[in-house]
Amino acid sequence: MTTAAMAKAKSRGDYVRIVGLIFGGIVLLGIIYGYITNPVTTTAVLASTLRQSTPLVLGALCGLIGERSGIINIGIEGQMLMAAFIAFLANVYTGNLFVAVLAGLATGAVLGGFLAFMSVTLKMDQIIGGTVINILALGLTSFFYQTGLTTQGKLQAIALGPLAEIPLIGPVFFDNPPITYATLILVMVVHYVLFYTRWGLRTRAVGEHPSAADTVGINVYKMRYINVIIGGSIAGLAGAYLTLEAVGSFERAMTNGRGFVALAVMIFGKYTPFGAWGAALLFGFAVALQTQLQFSGRLEIPHQFIGMLPYVLTIVVLAGFVGRTRVPAAVGKPYEKE
Amino acid sequence: MDKTNRPIVLEAKGLTKRFPGVLANDNINLKLHQGEILALLGENGAGKSTLMNMLYGLYTPTEGEIWIKGEKVELSNPGEAIDRGVGMVHQHFQLVPPMTVAENVMLGSEITSGGGRLNMRQAIRNVRELSEQYGLAVDPTAVIEDLPVGTQQRVEIIKALYRHADILILDEPTAVLTPQEANELFRIMRDLTAQNVSIIFITHKLKEVLAVADRIGVLRSGQMVGTAMPEDSTETSLAEMMVGRNVILRVEKSASKPGQPVLQIQNLHVHDDRGHAAVEGVDLEVFAGEILGIAGVEGNGQRELVEALTGLRHIDAGKIRIDGQDTTHFSPRQITELGVAHIPEDREKHGLVMPYTLSDNMVLNRYFKAPYAKGLIMHHDKIDENGKVLVKEYDVRPPNVHALAQNLSGGNKQKVIVAREFSSPTKLLVAAQPTRGIDVGSIEFIHKEIVAQRDHGVAVLVVSAELDEVLGLADRVAVMFDGRVVKILPIAEATRERVGLLMAGSDA
Ligand SMILES: Nc1ncnc2c1ncn2[C@@H]1O[C@H](COP(=O)(O)OP(=O)(O)OP(=O)(O)O)[C@@H](O)[C@H]1O
Numbered sequence: 001m002t003t004a005a006m007a008k009a010k011s012r013g014d015y016v017r018i019v020g021l022i023f024g025g026i027v028l029l030g031i032i033y034g035y036i037t038n039p040v041t042t043t044a045v046l047a048s049t050l051r052q053s054t055p056l057v058l059g060a061l062c063g064l065i066g067e068r069s070g071i072i073n074i075g076i077e078g079q080m081l082m083a084a085f086i087a088f089l090a091n092v093y094t095g096n097l098f099v100a101v102l103a104g105l106a107t108g109a110v111l112g113g114f115l116a117f118m119s120v121t122l123k124m125d126q127i128i129g130g131t132v133i134n135i136l137a138l139g140l141t142s143f144f145y146q147t148g149l150t151t152q153g154k155l156q157a158i159a160l161g162p163l164a165e166i167p168l169i170g171p172v173f174f175d176n177p178p179i180t181y182a183t184l185i186l187v188m189v190v191h192y193v194l195f196y197t198r199w200g201l202r203t204r205a206v207g208e209h210p211s212a213a214d215t216v217g218i219n220v221y222k223m224r225y226i227n228v229i230i231g232g233s234i235a236g237l238a239g240a241y242l243t244l245e246a247v248g249s250f251e252r253a254m255t256n257g258r259g260f261v262a263l264a265v266m267i268f269g270k271y272t273p274f275g276a277w278g279a280a281l282l283f284g285f286a287v288a289l290q291t292q293l294q295f296s297g298r299l300e301i302p303h304q305f306i307g308m309l310p311y312v313l314t315i316v317v318l319a320g321f322v323g324r325t326r327v328p329a330a331v332g333k334p335y336e337k338e
Numbered sequence: 339m340d341k342t343n344r345p346i347v348l349e350a351k352g353l354t355k356r357f358p359g360v361l362a363n364d365n366i367n368l369k370l371h372q373g374e375i376l377a378l379l380g381e382n383g384a385g386k387s388t389l390m391n392m393l394y395g396l397y398t399p400t401e402g403e404i405w406i407k408g409e410k411v412e413l414s415n416p417g418e419a420i421d422r423g424v425g426m427v428h429q430h431f432q433l434v435p436p437m438t439v440a441e442n443v444m445l446g447s448e449i450t451s452g453g454g455r456l457n458m459r460q461a462i463r464n465v466r467e468l469s470e471q472y473g474l475a476v477d478p479t480a481v482i483e484d485l486p487v488g489t490q491q492r493v494e495i496i497k498a499l500y501r502h503a504d505i506l507i508l509d510e511p512t513a514v515l516t517p518q519e520a521n522e523l524f525r526i527m528r529d530l531t532a533q534n535v536s537i538i539f540i541t542h543k544l545k546e547v548l549a550v551a552d553r554i555g556v557l558r559s560g561q562m563v564g565t566a567m568p569e570d571s572t573e574t575s576l577a578e579m580m581v582g583r584n585v586i587l588r589v590e591k592s593a594s595k596p597g598q599p600v601l602q603i604q605n606l607h608v609h610d611d612r613g614h615a616a617v618e619g620v621d622l623e624v625f626a627g628e629i630l631g632i633a634g635v636e637g638n639g640q641r642e643l644v645e646a647l648t649g650l651r652h653i654d655a656g657k658i659r660i661d662g663q664d665t666t667h668f669s670p671r672q673i674t675e676l677g678v679a680h681i682p683e684d685r686e687k688h689g690l691v692m693p694y695t696l697s698d699n700m701v702l703n704r705y706f707k708a709p710y711a712k713g714l715i716m717h718h719d720k721i722d723e724n725g726k727v728l729v730k731e732y733d734v735r736p737p738n739v740h741a742l743a744q745n746l747s748g749g750n751k752q753k754v755i756v757a758r759e760f761s762s763p764t765k766l767l768v769a770a771q772p773t774r775g776i777d778v779g780s781i782e783f784i785h786k787e788i789v790a791q792r793d794h795g796v797a798v799l800v801v802s803a804e805l806d807e808v809l810g811l812a813d814r815v816a817v818m819f820d821g822r823v824v825k826i827l828p829i830a831e832a833t834r835e836r837v838g839l840l841m842a843g844s845d846a
């Protein structure tokens with residue numbers, strides 16, 4: 001490499017790192033300042049950040065498990081919505097929250113299986129396959145939903161003993177309901193599985209170069225099926241989160257585009273679990289901040305503009321500083337064996 | 339050496355493979371003995387890769403039996419072939435570009451410690467051991483996409499050895515290797531056979547066959563047409579067996595009659611994909627009616643030079659003129675429109691759109707013009723007509739214009755590109771590795787076409803890693819080394835020895 005090109009590449013990396021550090025520093029100082037001047041609000045905003053990010057992280061994990069194996073899943077929205085609905089019904093009729101969560105997981109998995117069938121077995125266009133799921137979920141849930149049904153209870157926060165007592169950090173991280181904890185654990189588990197295990201190596205190979213995987217005896221179709229099904233069940237968990245943990249009941253189209261934002265989060269997170277988590281937190285933070293600003297009513301700005309904050313902030317920060325994302329090479333292409 | 343008295347390790351009995359509309363393999367019988375190198379010859383599309391893919395479990399035979407080490411087997415996937423000791427290096431490398439050497443080697447046969455956790459350290463150690471044991475130099479931690487093709491080739495061989503393959507299928511392993519790398523490969527192959535590994539070796543280079551094979555099998559149009567022993571064969575006899583007619587292995591041409599300069603390159607500077615300086619101050623002129631051959635070991639800036647002058651690569655400094663026009667910052671389309679034909683080195687990436695039909699691929703440089711299009715409307719009947727004429731003229735097999743480019747054999751892909759590029763009006767022809775992976779019959783054909791273009795007054799620039807090809811075709815030879823043209827010789831003064839020395843960087 002010529003020295004000029006090297007210097008250029010290096011300065012680009014340094015630039016991103018420095019901006020990142022400055023940005024992180026400002027956020028940290030802001031949080032500390034906020035905590036000193038107004039501890040209650042600051043804690044509330046941060047706790048809300050985590051809550052807002054949970055379904056996005058889960059959706060992004062669903063997406064990236066699929067895409068790493070070569071299948072685009074734009075049906076996350078539908079998988080979430082359908083799972084939210086079924087989890088809600090399960091709760092209404094059994095009264096058991098655990099059964100309801102399982103019902104959500106299973107619904108997501110079934111829809112994942114359906115997507116895999118369309119894109120792997122039928123070799124359908126994957127965007128169309130995902131759209132089919134979205135339309136199906138919206139139609140079915142709207143049709144079968146009856147007003148007046150109420151859930152029997154909601155997943156409650158579990159404080160983790162003395163950890164929950166730590167100022168600021170305690171209430172934000174260690175006093176949450178189960179699916180929020182599960183999400184944090186899932187981020188780590190998916191990261192570990194994807195980058196440190198046999199399964200992850202094979203998944204990435206299948207998404208990058210399926211015929212290379214095939215020639216060493218890996219069953220490309222099976223890998224894709226299983227990844228999309230597991231991804232679906234994670235999207236199902238996000239749906240269960242919405243009805244059983246966040247809201248406590250079902251509303252028509254309650255996912256409200258989260259499945260699509262999750263896709264953006266996945267891409268901004270460079271198809272890595274921790275990247276997606278960071279991107280989701282940023283987005284969640286902007287949403288929480290926006291809600292707080294509207295709530296306090298102290299700013300003389302039309303609420304429509306405040307409402308844009310999450311989207312604008314996400315675009316500026318992530319598009320400006322994250323840099324190029326490398327997409328799995330074989331994503332979206334059906335694999336032909338012969 | 340005759341090794342046919344040794345035990346048979348692999349046998350095909352009456353193997354047939356039918357693709358929709360193509361009988362790729364027709365009742366093939368083949369035996370491979372222990373420790374033997376069986377060279378397999380055949381024209382492009384003869385069915386060599388198809389046969390190997392069946393033996394490796396990638397394709398399911400339509401009919402016939404496969405016997406491995408005395409046992410009849412039904413291979414439903416490559417995993418089952420691997421378990422029986424079959425390893426294969428594919429015509430197109432099967433490596434995952436963003437992964438490391440060690441990851442690629444162990445993929446599918448991973449070393450894990452408890453709970454499926456990859457044991458990278460052990461994998462790296464294993465690769466290092468194999469690389470030392472067989473003299474296959476690779477760095478296990480290097481990322482594949484950063485490696486030159488010769489090294490990638492070694493990774494493919496290590497992949498097979500890592501799986502304890504004792505039956506090794508090498509499908510055109512030397513097509514992308516330099517002569518030095520190829521010799522290195524032959525040394526490795528002989529070492530392996532000394533350890534009782536049996537090898538099927540596919541190539542289009544007859545010299546290699548004579549140098550390394552114990553026995554030779556020839557395929558033609560999906561049928562096994564015969565076997566031969568290297569000691570009883572010559573290049574000419576093998577070529578004839580392959581093609582079924584007499585092949586002229588030398589290029590026949592008269593002296594050139596150079597005219598006006600068509601391509602003028604002044605002090606050109608270009609960098610490669612990684613930002614390294616690749617072409618550092620090249621001056622070159624090619625005249626109408628002559629063939630300038632560029633000789634050089636691959637990776638000395640030839641690729642970047644060709645990409646720069648066809649508009650595919652940014653030019654850092656210097657000037658290019660084509661037919662009097664300054665094209666330094668022209669787009670590929672503008673350059674094509676000037677009458678420049680380009681046979682690119684990487685035919686799958688720059689030459690064809692793989693999921694398109696042959697007809698569509700045959701008009702990629704002119705689909706937007708009459709008679710193929712009018713305004714926004716494409717005239718598919720005209721496009722197909724053009725395809726049909728060219729398929730016939732250039733003998734593309736199968737002769738079906740609606741076949742997809744991705745289903746063609748390697749050599750036929752090349753013919754499609756040649757057909758397209760040679761069939762539009764041309765002033766300058768830039769041909770990079772024009773006969774890589776091509777059978778002798780088609781080489782003869784393509785060489786004839788190149789000479790015919792020259793005789794029509796086209797200026798021709800040929801870049802080839804095959805020294806024989808450059809010396810056979812060129813009227814003048816330019817030798818590239820380390821990003822520079824170190825010498826330009828008239829063909830009469832370009833002896834093998836002299837050019838070889840120049841290619842190696844010494845001043846001859
Ligand atoms: N997947 C496929 N679908 C349809 N036809 C195919 C497929 N693979 C190969 N063919 C056809 O089968 C025939 C044999 O192809 P094959 O690749 O085996 O040739 P080859 O001898 O390896 O040629 P080359 O020297 O050019 O590599 C060709 O006519 C080719 O077009």
Ligand SMILES: [Mg+2]
Nearest residue numbers: 386387429748
């Ligand atoms: Mg082949």
